Amino acid sequence: SQQGEEDPQALSIQEGENATMNCSYKTSINNLQWYRQNSGRGLVHLILIRSNEREKHSGRLRVTLDTSKKSSSLLITASRAADTASYFCATDSKDTGNQFYFGTGTSLTVIP
Amino acid sequence: EAQVTQNPRYLITVTGKKLTVTCSQNMNHEYMSWYRQDPGLGLRQIYYSMNVEVTDKGDVPEGYKVSRKEKRNFPLILESPSPNQTSLYFCASSLQPVAGSYNEQFFGPGTRLTVL
Numbered sequence: 658s659q660q661g662e663e664d665p666q667a668l669s670i671q672e673g674e675n676a677t678m679n680c681s682y683k684t685s686i687n688n689l690q691w692y693r694q695n696s697g698r699g700l701v702h703l704i705l706i707r708s709n710e711r712e713k714h715s716g717r718l719r720v721t722l723d724t725s726k727k728s729s730s731l732l733i734t735a736s737r738a739a740d741t742a743s744y745f746c747a748t749d750s751k752d753t754g755n756q757f758y759f760g761t762g763t764s765l766t767v768i769p
Numbered sequence: 770e771a772q773v774t775q776n777p778r779y780l781i782t783v784t785g786k787k788l789t790v791t792c793s794q795n796m797n798h799e800y801m802s803w804y805r806q807d808p809g810l811g812l813r814q815i816y817y818s819m820n821v822e823v824t825d826k827g828d829v830p831e832g833y834k835v836s837r838k839e840k841r842n843f844p845l846i847l848e849s850p851s852p853n854q855t856s857l858y859f860c861a862s863s864l865q866p867v868a869g870s871y872n873e874q875f876f877g878p879g880t881r882l883t884v885l
Binding site: 692699700707747757758 | 812828870873878
């Protein structure tokens with residue numbers, strides 16, 4: 658399987674702290690995306706970073722990409738209770754054409 | 770409102786009874802996809818479609834069929850459901866990938882299927 662993996666599997670922090678989650682993948686990619694999922698609901702796109710980019714910001718989100726290590730990180734700054742959700746990275750693959758691969762997810766709990 | 774809709778949202782059925790889960794999007798997206806989500810395994814792609822009449826297998830296509838006769842609809846068919854197909858299913862759509870580079874996917878609300 659070319660599925661990615663997130664690390665840690667679960668993360669619990671206090672409101673106001675920063676949350677960092679990591680994603681590793683296995684193949685050469687065109688882009689990497691991060692999605693958020695509230696319990697049992699559909700996924701919502703957060704941010705996309707292309708393979709020729711190293712860092713991207715969107716509001717309180719900061720994403721980095723290291724294609725040499727096949728890894729990415731998502732940083733959520735000044736976390737809020739409403740950030741409690743599961744976070745997934747997703748990639749395409751230059752090797753397998755138009756398939757799309759999601760990681761196993763990080764479950765984030767932000768304690769008020 | 771731009772959205773992806775799925776029906777039904779919940780379904781309990783028995784082994785071997787054919788079922789169809791519908792998916793429709795109103796954003797004129799070319800790319801549509803089905804995923805299943807299981808605990809500890811994340812989302813896995815079942816089938817995807819690049820455009821009308823073009824469908825391809827994802828990572829876990831066994832036991833599923835799809836069709837893409839119209840741009841807006843992408844139904845998932847389970848000809849003979851089995852208990853190992855009990856899962857949470859998501860449909861998603863996006864604009865056509867350009868030069869292999871994907872756009873954000875818009876997800877439906879999910880269909881929770883239980884096969885007894």
